[in-house]
Amino acid sequence: GNSVTQMEGPVTLSEEAFLTINCTYTATGYPSLFWYVQYPGEGLQLLLKATKADDKGSNKGFEATYRKETTSFHLEKGSVQVSDSAVYFCALSDRWDSSASKIIFGSGTRLSIRP
């Protein structure tokens, strides 16, 4: 079945550092890929998404490119801010997936940014 593996946390960086959070996936079909962010005490919200190979999703300075050849969707940001401290989830959805769950989340990566 489909699966998502993302970089274990926690990740701690200094303000203005470069961020990469790795995400790889396994899918039999042609899934859509997402990054969701969860700020403390809140529900998840969409950060960015890509629905086909080579698409790049971007939002709030974050970017991720759908790479079919490496089955990856790594999240990057050139200069992080304290306000980026949150938990980040990589997710996959495949409407043709015959397994029970048609949307799958990674285990989450906690990011902390030091001033």
Next chain:
Amino acid sequence: EAQVTQNPRYLITVTGKKLTVTCSQNMNHEYMSWYRQDPGLGLRQIYYSMNVEVTDKGDVPEGYKVSRKEKRNFPLILESPSPNQTSLYFCASSLSWGGGDTQYFGPGTRLTVL
């Protein structure tokens, strides 16, 4: 304001006492689902619904029930809660089941079963 609401936000209960967590969305979304979030396990889908009166099991449905009598509401029912159901629960909705549709999440319900 477009939103998904859940109630209650926090709940402490005892083993075996039936409870319901409500979920409502005001976006006319067809697809709704329930997840539980546990440390190190990410989000796991409990049940989902593709439309009114259409529900199906996710990855971890044991011990839970749902119903979808109206498009906007999707309550989660624990008939006989047990301590292993202590978790953070999220309801989510999306416009349809289109694969690329964005999920909109509620604020979460933190449940403790003693």
